[in-house]
Amino acid sequence: MPHSINGDVKIAVLGAAGGIGQSLSLLLKTQLTRELPNHRHAQLALYDVNADAVRGVAADLSHIDTGVTVTGYEGDRIGEALEGTDIVLIPAGVPRKPGMTREDLLVVNAKIVKSIGSSIAQHCDLNKVFILLISNPINSLVPVLVKELESKSQGTQVERRVLGLTKLDSVRASAFLHEVTIKHGLKPKSNTLDDVPVVGGHSGETIVPLFSQAPNGNRLSQDALEALVQRVQFGGDEVVRAKNGAGSATLCMAHAAYTVAASFIPLITGQKRSISGTFYVALKDAQGQPINSSAKRLLGSINDLPYFAVPLEITSQGVDELDTSVLERMTKYERERLLAPCLGKLEGGIRNGLSL
Ligand code: NAD
Ligand code: LMR
Numbered sequence: 001m002p003h004s005i006n007g008d009v010k011i012a013v014l015g016a017a018g019g020i021g022q023s024l025s026l027l028l029k030t031q032l033t034r035e036l037p038n039h040r041h042a043q044l045a046l047y048d049v050n051a052d053a054v055r056g057v058a059a060d061l062s063h064i065d066t067g068v069t070v071t072g073y074e075g076d077r078i079g080e081a082l083e084g085t086d087i088v089l090i091p092a093g094v095p096r097k098p099g100m101t102r103e104d105l106l107v108v109n110a111k112i113v114k115s116i117g118s119s120i121a122q123h124c125d126l127n128k129v130f131i132l133l134i135s136n137p138i139n140s141l142v143p144v145l146v147k148e149l150e151s152k153s154q155g156t157q158v159e160r161r162v163l164g165l166t167k168l169d170s171v172r173a174s175a176f177l178h179e180v181t182i183k184h185g186l187k188p189k190s191n192t193l194d195d196v197p198v199v200g201g202h203s204g205e206t207i208v209p210l211f212s213q214a215p216n217g218n219r220l221s222q223d224a225l226e227a228l229v230q231r232v233q234f235g236g237d238e239v240v241r242a243k244n245g246a247g248s249a250t251l252c253m254a255h256a257a258y259t260v261a262a263s264f265i266p267l268i269t270g271q272k273r274s275i276s277g278t279f280y281v282a283l284k285d286a287q288g289q290p291i292n293s294s295a296k297r298l299l300g301s302i303n304d305l306p307y308f309a310v311p312l313e314i315t316s317q318g319v320d321e322l323d324t325s326v327l328e329r330m331t332k333y334e335r336e337r338l339l340a341p342c343l344g345k346l347e348g349g350i351r352n353g354l355s356l
Pocket of ligand 1: 015016017018047048049050092093094095109112115116135136137138166167247249250
């Protein structure tokens, strides 16, 4: 069933006046109409605590000649922004500076995410909304947000609707693999860049790129492969260093988030029964039970960690079948040198989030 008010698709961006928020809102305003079926209209609700900035962004974007309606909301107007939304995108929060880890952002961003979670529980229909979290540290904040929503919404399966965005890791893996393929004088196997499955979490060694499952990935020497893995795992630091105190990745993240948001349109408008993508999600429900049989299978191979990023299907009910085959197809190197350290680090990140 389509979900939106009056047949419109409504997308809210919380933190819309920030580096990611502005670029993402620009992409949504300029590109979204081409994703919509005929006679469907999109509303963009831009919310930020920075009142002047968000009013400015909304006014500026509303002069662009597409049919997407843009409205700005500030301060205590978050309820109006959230009312009737199909997708909530959350880039609200503080970014890193050089010398900081994502985990250093946990306490301050957890406060922001909890308060946003409480507003979502109050103003959104938790049986229909999809909640896409961008703010860092993703590994800990998805558990924070899920816990907050579960505490405010007994009887729903809200944990199946919260999706941590790790798309930037596969975007980087794909871009860097292409660069290396060309640099090593190899002819790419096609004009389309490889999709590289990336599982685990979104921070350093918790990021596990599976290059062996990409057409151009298994043509590299072990040294080149290890350098590539390292670059994907620490790609965020590359941008933080280059910006030298002016924040972290915004433009590539906006591209990644737009791609993900656009992929939901066929599901929201009822054109498709399910869509697929890789997200960092809860594998257990509020009672501590696996959300489904594929989650139960996955838990068995990841030391029972309750959150993990893996390719999955999403239906109107939220997270559905998880694609555990990518883990089954891992090479010995990926299993022993990448997955094993990932699990240890990810366990700490989840524990930190759940302790708040
Ligand atoms: P930014 O500082 O440019 O923007 C953040 C915005 O959030 C600001 O406009 C601020 O006013 C707003 N904000 C703060 N508290 C808010 C609240 N309670 N409600 C609504 N808005 C609020 O930061 P940025 O560069 O856009 O990054 C945002 C977050 O995204 C950071 O935590 C960063 O680490 C993270 N990030 C994640 C990924 C990823 O792959 N998941 C990639 C890049 C950045
Ligand atoms: C990234 O991967 O670029 C983001 O998570 C931002 C960061 O802090 O590195």
